[in-house]
Amino acid sequence: MSATPPPSVPTSGGFVRRIGLFQATAINMSQMCGIGPFVTIPLMVAAFGGPQAAIGFLAGAVLALADGLIWAELGASLPGSGGSYVYLKQAFQYRSGRLMPFLFVWTAMLFIPLIMSTGVVGFVQYLGYLVPDMSRGASDAIGLGIVALVVLLLWRGIDHIAKITAVMWVVMIASVALVIVAAATHFDAGLAFTYPDGAFEFTSSTFWIGFAGGLTIGIYDYLGYNTAAYMGAEIKDPGRTLPRSIIFSILGIMAIYLLLQIGTLGVVDWQRMLDPHDVASTSVASAVLEETWGKGAADVVTVLILVTAFASVFTGLLGGSRVPFDAARDRVFFRPYAKLHPKHRFPVFGLATMGVVTAIGFLIGRHTDLATLIQLLTTVMVIVQALAQILAASVLRRRRPGLHRPYRMWLYPLPSIVALVGWLVIYGYADKNSPGRHPVEWSLAWLALGCVAFLLWSKREKVWPFGPREITEEYPPAPPADPEPAAVASA
Template sequence: MSNTTPSNQPSHTAPADLPRSLTLLQGTALNMIDMVGIGPFVVLPLVIKTLGGPLFLWAWVLGAVVSLIDAFIWAELGAAFPKAGGSYNFLKISYGEQKWGKLLSFLYVWQTLIQAPLVVASGAIGFAQYASYLMPLDEWQRKAVSGGVVLIIIALLYRKIDSIGKIGLVMWGAVLLTLGWIIIGGLSNARIPLSETLQSMGSVSGGILAAGLGQASVKTIYCYLGYYNVCHLGGEIQRPSRNIPVSMFISIVGIAGLYLLMNLSVVSVVPWQIAQDSQFIVSTFVETLYGAGAARLATVLVLLVAFSSLFAVLLGYSRVPYAAAVDGQFFGIFAKLHPTRQFPYMSLLFLGGLGFVFSLLFRLGDVITAILAMRIVIQFVGQAIGLLLLHRRRKATEFPFRMPLYPLPVVLAIGIWLFIFFSTGLTFMLSGLTVIGLGIITFLISSGVRKQWPFSE
């Protein structure tokens, strides 16, 4: 922790110095490439195996519903407080900037130092897994590929935000091209009637469905995460009170439609009994339809999508430690902007470097579950409760965007996130709570040394 306060920071570290260069289209593109990534391509078989047969489609539906409900919370907060750092600012303002808000926002940054590199690592590990379809890779070679991808992403992000927005649009085009090919190719060459798949979805009792839905939804919700990436870039979005909410809802509805169509397309060609054991489901799918040459091309496109997602993920998260440091609540070095390119380069290098290390150490399945378990309590549940507190203290006119049927979406979001948290399993629940506990201890030690709240008024 640093004793540096915002008033003592050099002028070049002020949040206002981040230029508002990202348009609605660029913000939406960065959101969508963040959401897709490698996730749906490696998670699809895992979800089928968890629920069995066509029932896996319900997990994708639930993931979309959870994301849409939670997006109302992000939309209200993002439109009202469009600053770099997203949840860091939301938690600080919601719980009070002088007391509990300090603790909650600190815990969010504390978690970000671990879970953001884990997100980067999950994409890089998935990238290496799919790359092994093109050529057999030993374990050390996979790690070399995953680590190398992270280093390339860091190099690409080491530039001005306006050029990053243009790069994001190109990557978005690759995402749409890949998903479009899968959807059109499968549905136009279906070998298993869709009527059979859809009929099977409704042929199971609610109790049996609920038993496996929570565990499967942990994986599918991971594939939707990123709809709020535009909030982390809030200080760089044009017309934020309008563009932040619109960007999120366009992203969720668009990606949900693409995911469902992609899943229907795949199981219309590859029987679910085979799909559930495939490490390269998209490659297997395309090879079944068009042969090995087309499958290799599809694999290259999947790798490009995964690469694009890592680009958006690291871009958004690099703004979080920066925002906390500018606020005097984190190491002052993270508040530094590049002297000529005006981006938080120290934050980018730290998170990217840790993501590089994690990509060499962990397995994909464990990383996905750990990411969600670590974020739910502070970020998602804490943020939802914080919005309820804000509505008690502030007038409706202070919220440029207002959700319909308030507070029902907030209450639903809290209940669903807690259900998902318990579905991660005892080991991952305890690991998430342990990280929070260590963060509280660190915060108390730091506050005691600096004689700040709760040890001083």
């Protein structure tokens, strides 16, 4: 067992390793449990067609755990700032130069703000509970105003980000806890565990289409289990801390989600969640509080959920805008994205671009549906992040067998296989779960456009394929083993 380093160990990138296990786990969990569970329970019920929807959260947890073990090995052995960007750069530089990290940043420019746009959609849905007569045009204007307000706050510079994050964490925990406790006080097992005919017909294609849709929603709810890995250069003893923080956060959120899902189904009839005119289809947490503790309590919790939604968009865009900045500064993305605001020192182009995409994603979600938006952002993630990272773990084991790996994936390659199957199921069924929306085709088109952008960028920068590949094995091999006692004695 390696000794824990002192709390302020400088790294080569100028960062200081201050974040321990508790903080890393809290960072992951705060990103995992934002507005997501409050808006996806009805979507999960619709995907499965009944209260058996809890299967979706369990399946999402299994995929998150399998994928999380990949993140754990890569993060422990390559503990730098940037997460996937670092892993793909190190694994694929031997054959394709900077193509894979470039494409990761390119796709992140789409899927990160799309994730944030789901928070804006959730904000507007729950605001509709407090203002039921709000028109579609007014709700669209409010959603766009929320995006503009977030960008404006971040544009002016915020000096107390840690305090804002802490407030978000407390409000989110309070919201979830109140809904779970309220549901427990009025729980009806007959509602929660009475399933429709054919609910578990595993030979039916309908079941598996619903399962794929539920798995997509489930993994969307767990997204964030890898947040600490993006801060690898600031994690104390990353070889131990990162794997544990990932596993603990997934297990903790799984328990919260199951209590929330089953508790909700034990209070609100699941068929109400399928009625677009019923408040349970858009603001299910508010419906639970209204059924149990009355309208006043429902209004209070709805306000807490609105704060959670706003804060999740705020912190998400704050962190997301740094992704293209870090890459451009490292000469792996377009140079303008390395520009900082002269006074407030934030990435100007990254924040502006992601703000615009968040606004567009919000309008897509409002004028199609939230499930379509989730399908789109997950399909964009699958190829360049999820599947490429599974391959990266195996490539690095083969290319750099001597790389220091303080954590090695349990039961390798089984977690990689489970993650591969799960992501392929999500991708393969995406079009069937969003008929007429073509999320697979859109994701492939975005990837193809990214390849064209890479060729233009690489030609300008004179790097592969228009220049030599630059191989930089930045992370050290494993330290030599201690000498045997007998050898020491004879020396």
